[in-house]
Amino acid sequence: MTSLLSVRDLRTAFNGQTVLDGVDFDLHPGKTLGLVGESGSGKSVTALSVMGLLDRNGKVLPGSSIKLEGQELAGLSERGLREVRGKRMAMIFQEPMSSLNPVYTVGDQVAETVRKHLGLSRRASRERAVELLRMVGISAPERRVTEYPHQLSGGMRQRVMIAIAISADPALLIADEPTTALDVTIQGQILALLKELQERLNMAILMITHDLGVVSQIADDVAVMYAGQIIERTEAQRLVGNPAHPYSRGLLASVPRLGMDRNVPLPSIPGSVPSPADWPAGCRFADRCEFATPQCREKPPLLIERWPGHEVACDHPLVDGVPTPEPAREVVS
Amino acid sequence: MMRYTLTRIGSVIPTVLGAATVAFLLLRLIPGDPARISAGPTATPEQVEHLRVQLGLDRPWWEQYLDFMKNLFTGSLGTSTRSGNSVAAEIGTRLPFTIQLAFWAMLIAIVVGCALGIVGALYRGRAIDFIFSAVSVIGVSAPVFWIGLMMIVLFSVKLGWFPASGAATPASVVLPAVALSLFAIGFISRQTRSAMIDALSMDAVRTARAKGMSGVNVIGKQALRNALVPVITVVGLQFGQMLGGSILTESVFGWPGIGQLLVNSINNRDYPVVQGVVFVVAVLLILVNLATDLLYSAIDPRVRHGN
Numbered sequence A: 001m002t003s004l005l006s007v008r009d010l011r012t013a014f015n016g017q018t019v020l021d022g023v024d025f026d027l028h029p030g031k032t033l034g035l036v037g038e039s040g041s042g043k044s045v046t047a048l049s050v051m052g053l054l055d056r057n058g059k060v061l062p063g064s065s066i067k068l069e070g071q072e073l074a075g076l077s078e079r080g081l082r083e084v085r086g087k088r089m090a091m092i093f094q095e096p097m098s099s100l101n102p103v104y105t106v107g108d109q110v111a112e113t114v115r116k117h118l119g120l121s122r123r124a125s126r127e128r129a130v131e132l133l134r135m136v137g138i139s140a141p142e143r144r145v146t147e148y149p150h151q152l153s154g155g156m157r158q159r160v161m162i163a164i165a166i167s168a169d170p171a172l173l174i175a176d177e178p179t180t181a182l183d184v185t186i187q188g189q190i191l192a193l194l195k196e197l198q199e200r201l202n203m204a205i206l207m208i209t210h211d212l213g214v215v216s217q218i219a220d221d222v223a224v225m226y227a228g229q230i231i232e233r234t235e236a237q238r239l240v241g242n243p244a245h246p247y248s249r250g251l252l253a254s255v256p257r258l259g260m261d262r263n264v265p266l267p268s269i270p271g272s273v274p275s276p277a278d279w280p281a282g283c284r285f286a287d288r289c290e291f292a293t294p295q296c297r298e299k300p301p302l303l304i305e306r307w308p309g310h311e312v313a314c315d316h317p318l319v320d321g322v323p324t325p326e327p328a329r330e331v332v333s
Numbered sequence B: 001m002m003r004y005t006l007t008r009i010g011s012v013i014p015t016v017l018g019a020a021t022v023a024f025l026l027l028r029l030i031p032g033d034p035a036r037i038s039a040g041p042t043a044t045p046e047q048v049e050h051l052r053v054q055l056g057l058d059r060p061w062w063e064q065y066l067d068f069m070k071n072l073f074t075g076s077l078g079t080s081t082r083s084g085n086s087v088a089a090e091i092g093t094r095l096p097f098t099i100q101l102a103f104w105a106m107l108i109a110i111v112v113g114c115a116l117g118i119v120g121a122l123y124r125g126r127a128i129d130f131i132f133s134a135v136s137v138i139g140v141s142a143p144v145f146w147i148g149l150m151m152i153v154l155f156s157v158k159l160g161w162f163p164a165s166g167a168a169t170p171a172s173v174v175l176p177a178v179a180l181s182l183f184a185i186g187f188i189s190r191q192t193r194s195a196m197i198d199a200l201s202m203d204a205v206r207t208a209r210a211k212g213m214s215g216v217n218v219i220g221k222q223a224l225r226n227a228l229v230p231v232i233t234v235v236g237l238q239f240g241q242m243l244g245g246s247i248l249t250e251s252v253f254g255w256p257g258i259g260q261l262l263v264n265s266i267n268n269r270d271y272p273v274v275q276g277v278v279f280v281v282a283v284l285l286i287l288v289n290l291a292t293d294l295l296y297s298a299i300d301p302r303v304r305h306g307n
């Protein structure tokens, strides 16, 4: 299967400080890839690098490759990116409160995208905006188009953002923690909406989240990120059942599940993600890993396909929760 | 929108009445006998008494106050003790000059100030940003009488491009308007720069870029409109500053506006005129404030929806 989005050795730096250190992943048409990891692991920077939306002090380093439908985006000019953004790839953000412009009506903000990418007239794009709002489940869209963002709830605003994102029928939607700022009930509705739109529009989704519960609900594949790298990558169901990286297992253990004893506190991974300036030489997770050996701290592990369709960057990947003895570098090709 | 506008306009009435009261009280609260001072050092007691009756100062203060307010409603501001003309007429001949001067100065200040601020924000940290910041510091700190004199020396005495003084030709307004605008240019450009930097870092601006909007749209439509709200505040405040500044500017350039009238009437102790000018200037400020608030609500829907 040819991939829609193919990211290879993506390295991004802010003011000369590398924060993404060789990110690789593929996303296939119409599929969902969950990108998970704790705060500060580099998920948003990955998304913004793909979109070409980094702050002015951020740079995608030479040698990185970001291919969308075969077109290289790394190093593309702002003008070139503008033709792709909003049209072939779109993005929604974590903060629906501030992502819309407070001084324009939501109708304007949807219609403006339609006009830009589909070249419709003012009137036709207005009508299309109403249709799009209806598609994302906003009731009485004829009235809503004349309202301003502050008149809508958080969930509504995120729906408007989704309407904007799908307005030019993009092949890729990047969703950066789209439900984190919303109530739990609304979260479920938004995820269901994304799933429904994905099927209708055959759109691939890069779903960024630190919630593995979300991933198991919506994603086909998962990439786990840690300290600027992908450290495990496989099918969502397989990861949830058989995490091979101790970090992935730690993330899973911290997700509440039905039937758990509420009086027992959820286990959490001790410590926090090292900041880019403090990345250790060996395995970046070693300091927080209960299975770390002295060798782990010396040599960085490579992301290797250890089982068909299951890659992991750990020299002692877990099998049924037990680390394999060293050295376990047999490679399935 | 309509309701907000009407309530805001309605709130002007008590403010204007308050301004009239203050203008009335101002002259009665300063120490000394107005009739005595007004009549001048050489006046005889009879002349002083005559003036006192003419000014109505022999009557109880509340009667004077009611009279003053009653006259206001008929458009009368009293009579000048110096010229014998009605104060309204005196102000009427001068006010258009001041408004003309303030209008051009404000226009220059808004256009130049916003342009400097926007360019500074877009190129922040680069050489052009530092140059523009320096210009704004000079504009804010150079006193208008000094700048004014320098401009007269250079542009009228040396180069002969513009008249040095008076309001005889249309070109006469250029030098005073530019001199008066400098302070506001400095202020407005600083505010525009920082408001624009804030606006450019808004999530909504990132959304616009994610939508694939052009640079012109992102800067001119998405960011600028959000940056305008704080800029308008400063413009409104600068207008008040400008009316004050125009007193100095009018003196330097011999511009026959309300500022000169005020200075002359203070020198001549022409109480009714001073009182009238204070009132008219206060009303101008109130109207500018009103315009500022209505502009806000036109630009930012959150204001007119009351949150």
Ligand SMILES: Nc1ncnc2c1ncn2[C@@H]1O[C@H](COP(=O)(O)OP(=O)(O)OP(=O)(O)O)[C@@H](O)[C@H]1O
Pocket: A014, A019, A037, A038, A039, A040, A041, A042, A043, A044, A045, A046, A055, A057, A058, A210, A275, A276
């Ligand atoms: N604009 C920026 N300037 C400098 N450093 C940045 C910038 N944005 C992100 N970083 C750094 O890049 C690293 C990765 O940040 P990123 O925002 O991608 O994390 P994340 O995985 O999205 O976390 P979260 O779950 O909190 O959103 C962090 O160390 C962060 O400090």
Ligand SMILES: [Mg+2]
Pocket: A043, A044, A045, A176
């Ligand atoms: Mg993030």
